[in-house]
Structures are given as C-alpha cells and as structure tokens.
Amino acid sequence: MPRTRRGDAGPRVLEAASRLFYRDGIGTVGVDAVAAEAGVAKAALYTHFGSKDRLVVAYLRERDRRWQEEIDRITAAHASPRERILAVFDAYETWQARDGFRGCAFVNAASELARPDHPAREVVRHHKTALRGYLQAQVDRLAGPGDPTLGATLLILLDGAATTAVLDRGPGPIRHARAVADTLLPPDTGDESS
Amino acid sequence: MPRTRRGDAGPRVLEAASRLFYRDGIGTVGVDAVAAEAGVAKAALYTHFGSKDRLVVAYLRERDRRWQEEIDRITAAHASPRERILAVFDAYETWQARDGFRGCAFVNAASELARPDHPAREVVRHHKTALRGYLQAQVDRLAGPGDPTLGATLLILLDGAATTAVLDRGPGPIRHARAVADTLLPPDTGDESS
DNA sequence: CCCGTAGTGAACCGATCGGTCTACTATCTC
DNA sequence: GAGATAGTAGACCGATCGGTTCACTACGGG
Secondary structure: OOOOOOOOHHHHHHHHHHHHHHHHOOOOOOHHHHHHHHOOOHHHHHHHHOOHHHHHHHHHHHHHHHHHHHHHHHHHHOOOHHHHHHHHHHHHHHHHOOOOOOOOHHHHHHHHOOOOOOHHHHHHHHHHHHHHHHHHHHHHOOOOOOOOOHHHHHHHHHHHHHHHHHHHOOOHHHHHHHHHHHHHOOOOOOOOOO | OOOOOOOOHHHHHHHHHHHHHHHHOOOOOOHHHHHHHHOOOHHHHHHHHOOHHHHHHHHHHHHHHHHHHHHHHHHHHOOOHHHHHHHHHHHHHHHHOOOOOOOOHHHHHHHHOOOOOOHHHHHHHHHHHHHHHHHHHHHHOOOOOOOOOHHHHHHHHHHHHHHHHHHHOOOHHHHHHHHHHHHHOOOOOOOOOO
C-alpha cells in the first residue's frame, strides 16, 4: 500500500529532509520526523539513504546543485562580470525575503556538525569554494590589476550579510553588503571576453 | 565528599558548559557530559541552573560578558575611534588563531536553536546589537557626513570573516575584512571628543 | 560542638534517538 | 498470470536524552 507512486520515495524523502533540516536544524530533526513528513515508511528512507549522516550529505548536495543552477541562470542572464557579481547579491536578497529564511544552510550545517571530519563538511567546503571560485573568475575578467583575494572578500560579504539577516530580518544587511561590493569592484571596461 | 570547594560548583559547571557547548555544539552535548566535565554531580548542575535551556542562556551571557570586557580593554587602549574599530578586527584575528576556533559562539547558537522564541536567541540578539552599537558609536565620532549604517556594515564584515575562517582556517578572511573596513572608514581628524 | 547546607553518586523516569526487522501488499515487467 | 520489486505499518533494539529523587556526607558558621 504505497502512499507514493513507485520510485517516488527517494525524492520525497529528500524534499522533506530539506524542508525540515533547514527549518528546524539537522540535530533537532529525527529520521522518524523526516519519514513522516515525506509520507513514507522509515524503512524506505533507509533503503534509499542508509543512514542519517548520508541523508544529511544528500540534503546538502541537493541544495548545492540548486545553487549551481541559480549561478548558471545568472551567468546566462548577464554577460558583464560586474553585473554577474551584483546579481549574486540580488539573488541573496530575493532568497532572504522568502518565508522561513534561516540563513545559509551550509553555514548552519557546519555550525551544527562540529566534527571537522564529518562527511557533510566536505560538501559545505565544496559549496563555498565553488561560489568563491565563481566570484573570483568574474573579478579576474574585470579591468585593472586583478586582486586575487577579491573573490574571497565578496564571499565574506555574502556570508556576513546572510548571518546578520537571520537576526535582523529584512533586506538591509544584504543591500549594505551589495553596496560595499559595488565600491570594491573596478568598473566594467566593456571588452571582457567569455 | 564534594570534589569542589564549597560554592565552586556553579562556576565549574559554567566553565565546562562553555568549553563543551562551543567545541561540540549545544545540541550534541548532554547535561551528563557537562556535569562529568565539570567534575560535579548532575544534581548540583540542576540546583544551580534548573534546566539545560537556562544553562545555555547562562553560557551565552557569560561569553557576552567576556566580549564586553574585551571591548572595554580596546576602548581603554585606544582613544581614536578609527583605531578602536580596527582593534576589534585585530581581536577577532587573535581569537581566530586560538586552538579550537569554531566561529562565533552566538552565530553557532542561533544556527542550532532554530526556534525564534528560544530564550537564548535574545542573548544572541543582544550581543550583536551591542557590538554594532559600539562600532556605530565610533563611526559617529569620525569626520565627514556620518553614515548611520556603517556600523552595521562593519558587523557584516566581522561575522562574514568569522564564518569563512571556520572552513578556511588562518588569518586571511579577517585580514581581508579588516582591509575593507580600513577603506570604508573616513580618516581620523584628530579632534574627536569622547 | 552541632546543625544547616552544598554537594555526592547512583538509581530511576518516560521519551526519543538512529537503526533493524518482519510480515505483508501493491504495482510493474515479462 | 507469476515473480520480482518497492513500499507499508509497526514492533523492536540498545543507547541516550533531559530531568528527578534519594540516602548520604563533608564542611563552614554560629
């Protein structure tokens, strides 16, 4: 008597885990709660993911995948590296405005999963490294003596704004961060390639 | 057969809680572990703090008190508002370099304690508000048309740098953030009155 | 000297944790 | 139509959770 169409249990569990882990915290949410939210038997959860730790890793990987899609959309929508960078800040602002915003899922996960060897931390590192790499790649295409640490600085602004926005609520922090980024970035020359 | 001198149990519990909560996360650490680390009977923990939630609040309050002491030291050591602000970044760098650095305890607590009405979150809000207030007060004493949001921006830089430093390890993030702050701050005029 | 008190150590509570297992049932494929 | 497959409901496991209780003991102040 499956409550889901055949083959649906995996995605449903992942979706439920994403919602609950982000909303209530990874440590707080038990596997029973995830299974119940997914409308799926606990055993099905375990045949698909094997353990809670692996479910957490899958949850973060999925969120990283969606962020990568967002970055791809930004890349497609803007040719100028400067606009692309500012568009990332705009995406943060949009995301912050959504109901139930509770900061960066990756930062929260790293906060909760203290053990530095926890498998989930590698996903967090990967996500942040990729984002910083994207920002730095855009910086490199701008005019002037390329600052090799500006990408890192932009990531600091994004993470700081997201963190502050959890307590402050509202678009203020991210707009401040965007304004700072705007002053740090050299102007577009209009002759960037790729 | 007390293992502690009379009246010592409270402080010992608080010290142990501070160490364990910060190192392993609040959710991960049980009250039994805190009592064991403190070398104190579980019952003594409960006569002093009543519940784990209240122990968490006391833990954060204590850390906030120590940060306030640090701010007071900075205020005493530097007369110039500009130097005071940069000294806060320097304090972050020193703190980041210590063994077992795992980011801002308040940010981590807010990440873990998702319920927005959790009593600990008020302590987090208070801490961040006080720090931002201090930064803004220094900004207000600087020359030029005072930017009423610069204090908030400086806090974003601090939080972002601390967050990034957890994954990157090393003084890089905080130095970047300090350099940005340095460019954002108008120069000292030398005629500020305290 | 003696009483109040702070603290001990351990048992105990019900609830929940992550995880396993069994007996059963729809559904899809050949 | 038969067998493999994917899923169900729920009992069950040992461990741990936050919190309580109890009988007892060492120490400090009057």
